[in-house]
Amino acid sequence: MPVATHITEAMSSSSFIRRMFEEGLMMKSRFGADNVYDFSIGNPDLEPPAKVARMLAAEGAEAKPGSHGYMPNAGYPETRAAMAKKVSGEQGVEIDAGRVVMGVGAAGAMNAVLKAVLSHGDEVLVSAPFFPEYAHYARNHGGILRSIPAKEDFSLDVAAIEAAISSKTAALIINSPNNPTGKIYPAELLAELGAALTRAKARTGRAVLVIADEPYREIVYDNRKVAPIFPVWPDSVVVSSFAKNLSLPGERIGYVVVNPASSWAQELTDAVIFCTRVLGYVNAPATFQRIVAECWNEKVDYSSYLKRRNLLTGILDEAGIEYSVPEGAFYLFCKVPERRVTSGNPADDAAFCDHLKANHVLGVPGKGFGKPGWFRLAYCVSEKTITLSREAFKKARIEW
Numbered sequence: 001m002p003v004a005t006h007i008t009e010a011m012s013s014s015s016f017i018r019r020m021f022e023e024g025l026m027m028k029s030r031f032g033a034d035n036v037y038d039f040s041i042g043n044p045d046l047e048p049p050a051k052v053a054r055m056l057a058a059e060g061a062e063a064k065p066g067s068h069g070y071m072p073n074a075g076y077p078e079t080r081a082a083m084a085k086k087v088s089g090e091q092g093v094e095i096d097a098g099r100v101v102m103g104v105g106a107a108g109a110m111n112a113v114l115k116a117v118l119s120h121g122d123e124v125l126v127s128a129p130f131f132p133e134y135a136h137y138a139r140n141h142g143g144i145l146r147s148i149p150a151k152e153d154f155s156l157d158v159a160a161i162e163a164a165i166s167s168k169t170a171a172l173i174i175n176s177p178n179n180p181t182g183k184i185y186p187a188e189l190l191a192e193l194g195a196a197l198t199r200a201k202a203r204t205g206r207a208v209l210v211i212a213d214e215p216y217r218e219i220v221y222d223n224r225k226v227a228p229i230f231p232v233w234p235d236s237v238v239v240s241s242f243a244k245n246l247s248l249p250g251e252r253i254g255y256v257v258v259n260p261a262s263s264w265a266q267e268l269t270d271a272v273i274f275c276t277r278v279l280g281y282v283n284a285p286a287t288f289q290r291i292v293a294e295c296w297n298e299k300v301d302y303s304s305y306l307k308r309r310n311l312l313t314g315i316l317d318e319a320g321i322e323y324s325v326p327e328g329a330f331y332l333f334c335k336v337p338e339r340r341v342t343s344g345n346p347a348d349d350a351a352f353c354d355h356l357k358a359n360h361v362l363g364v365p366g367k368g369f370g371k372p373g374w375f376r377l378a379y380c381v382s383e384k385t386i387t388l389s390r391e392a393f394k395k396a397r398i399e400w
């Protein structure tokens with residue numbers, strides 16, 4: 001068998017979001033699209049801004065000679081400069097283009113960073129629940145993902161993170177707004193984290209690199225602000241993309257920005273550039289580098305996500321299913337309800353998702369996010385789908 005055993009094992013124990021998504025496609029062709037309520041995947045359904053389409057058309061009609069050639073591994077200088085401007089505004093510190101490395105989505109950017117910093121057996125900490133792919137990304141580079149349970153309200157448990165840090169800890173991933181909870185970490189909490197990391201560094205002699213994974217930064221409700229990490233911890237990077245805010249997940253365009261305050265900012269930037277190359281990405285896609293250099297600040301109306309959040313929470317209220325109210329992103333993290341009719345493990349999230357599926361509702365079990373007893377619904381789907389799901393949720397609750 002040519003496939004490595006650890007890959008076979010990783011495949012069988014994961015990919016549940018993709019599996020649900022693919023099952024959803026099959027169910028839709030069997031039962032009709034209006035009769036399947038697919039909340040499985042975070043594939044934003046808003047169209048990208050009109051300027052993206054205009055630029056793409058112009059790119060096709062009048063590509064300049066050399067437009068599709070190799071470039072420096074870090075990306076086009078103009079695109080790096082545009083990202084530096086964007087992230088300077090978000091982080092409230094002056095960043096120059098030399099601290100930016102363009103990546104193949106946030107996922108490619110994160111892999112380049114992890115490859116740059118992990119040695120075999122190093123740990124990467126993350127607050128649970130978390131985006132499940134992180135475990136694979138850490139393992140790709142010889143690392144081990146170690147999850148630290150969040151507080152009950154899904155905020156970071158800073159004391160528990162501090163206690164978990166040892167000389168093996170290379171990095172900490174924070175993700176705000178969070179997938180799957182929609183939680184946003186306030187500035188005071190990040191300041192507390194900075195203080196804890198300072199104490200941990202004095203204790204272990206090793207600085208933990210904070211990787212702020214921020215693809216949902218712009219999708220926030222009630223005018224909330226996503227607090228910056230750079231002012232509170234120098235050894236930090238921002239990893240992000242235009243997958244969610246500009247609805248371009250298939251175009252694989254993202255970036256890494258290294259905190260200029262880090263004492264090894266240049267060394268880390270050079271390593272991320274090298275890793276982008278040797279991971280085989282070589283550079284981020286050329287056409288979309290040119291597009292995001294011009295479109296990064298396009299205004300998108302996210303109010304429909306808020307409307308859908310409220311529509312779905314109303315339906316769950318009626319059905320009697322509890323959830324944590326998201327402050328950003330487009331995921332609703334819900335508690336498996338108490339069993340009234342069926343028997344078995346009271347908080348079995350996989351069984352409840354199967355039960356939902358029997359009612360044509362597709363959600364994702366919390367176990368894979370490191371939080372059994374919960375499940376995730378991605379509400380970046382049409383209002384019609386949400387509205388039509390009402391009776392299915394009620395029936396599923398009554399019959400559980």
Ligand SMILES: Cc1ncc(COP(=O)(O)O)c(C=O)c1O
Pocket residue numbers: 042104105106107108131175179213215240241242243249253254
């Ligand atoms: C928290 C988080 N990080 C990273 C990614 C990957 O983003 P990209 O498609 O830009 O690689 C996702 C995608 O869903 C995500 O939810």
